[in-house]
Amino acid sequence: MNVLETIRTIQLVPLIVLDDAKDSPCFAHALVNGGIPIAEVTFRNAAAEETIRKMSSEVPDILVGAGTVHTCEQAQTAVNAGAQFIVTPGMNPAVVRWCQEHEVAVIPGTVTPADLEVALQLGLSVCKFFPAEAYGGVKTLKALAGPYAEISFMPTGGVNEANMNDYLSLANVIAVGGSFMAPDALVKGKRWNEITALCQSIKKAIV
Numbered sequence: 227m228n229v230l231e232t233i234r235t236i237q238l239v240p241l242i243v244l245d246d247a248k249d250s251p252c253f254a255h256a257l258v259n260g261g262i263p264i265a266e267v268t269f270r271n272a273a274a275e276e277t278i279r280k281m282s283s284e285v286p287d288i289l290v291g292a293g294t295v296h297t298c299e300q301a302q303t304a305v306n307a308g309a310q311f312i313v314t315p316g317m318n319p320a321v322v323r324w325c326q327e328h329e330v331a332v333i334p335g336t337v338t339p340a341d342l343e344v345a346l347q348l349g350l351s352v353c354k355f356f357p358a359e360a361y362g363g364v365k366t367l368k369a370l371a372g373p374y375a376e377i378s379f380m381p382t383g384g385v386n387e388a389n390m391n392d393y394l395s396l397a398n399v400i401a402v403g404g405s406f407m408a409p410d411a412l413v414k415g416k417r418w419n420e421i422t423a424l425c426q427s428i429k430k431a432i433v
Contacts, residue, residue, distance in 0.1 A: 229311045229331035230352050230400070232289055233264065237394060237432060239380060239403040240425075241293060242267045247276035249416060253408070254285035256418040260425025262407060266293040266313055269300050275307050282308030291331075293403075298324040305330055313354055313380075313403075317341040322348050333380055337361045342374045352378050352400060359384025364392045371398045391433045 233239060240257060242265045244250060257265060265288055267278050274292070282290040291311035292304030301312050301321050311331040314321050318334060325332035326348070336342055336353040345353050355367060358381035362369075367379060381393050382403035390402050407428055412421050 229289065229291075230333075233311075233352075233380070234378075234400040236262060236264050236289075237401045238262050238390075238407060238425075238428065239264055239266050239291075239382075239401050240407040241382070241403055241405045242277070242408065243270055243405075243410070244273050244277045244413065245271065247273045247280055249413075250277045250280035251284045252416070252418050253413070253421070254281040254288045254290075256421040257408070257425060258285065258287045260407075260422040261429040262425045263287050264289045264291075266291045266311075266403060267304075267309070268293040269296075269304070270294055275303055278304055278309050279307040282310075295321060297321065301325060301330070302328075315354075315356060317344050319344060319348060322350070336379075339370070339373070342370065342377060345377060346374075351376060352380065354403070355379040355381040357383030358393070359389075363389070364396065367393070367396055367398060371396070374398075387428055387431060390428075391431070394432060 267274050292309040293313040295301050295312050295314050312325050314334045316335040322332050322334050333354050335356045378398050378400045380401045385402045385404045386406045393399050393402050408421050
């Protein structure tokens with residue numbers, strides 16, 4: 227099973243921000259034990275690279291990717307650290323091409339038909355839809371399904387436990403992303419058992 231197929235199977239992609247990479251293994255185990263063995267580690271702080279390295283090397287059961295990737299240099303840093311997929315906040319052809327050349331799964335951010343035209347030109351079949359709720363959410367994704375039937379989406383931004391099934395019910399959605407599976411308060415409090423329990427609850431709530 228390749229990376230995108232794994233994401234489609236799991237259906238949920240937690241967005242991860244850690245201030246201290248030493249917590250990475252505990253965090254990763256919490257997600258795995260919660261039935262969501264995947265983490266998109268966002269490049270928003272200095273700990274991202276080491277977080278990816280420790281998660282991927284010390285917890286082999288978790289699929290680790292890098293999010294908020296803006297440059298090819300960041301993509302290379304993430305992949306060298308062990309990232310198996312790259313997610314960008316917007317359509318970035320340079321990063322997409324770098325990933326394609328290095329056979330790394332990439333999910334670029336899209337929100338408009340113009341973005342999706344670029345995605346088609348690049349031969350992509352899966353894109354992020356961000357920020358989802360701010361740009362019409364489920365209604366917009368339904369509208370895009372006709373002219374862009376070849377593309378599936380991973381909506382992120384405003385997605386939560388209350389509306390995730392609205393997105394997951396769409397044929398053109400493979401998974402949803404968000405921090406609601408590992409809220410900042412639980413992460414900062416190192417409340418790993420509570421994160422595991424929350425993930426289990428969210429997983430069971432999928433219709």
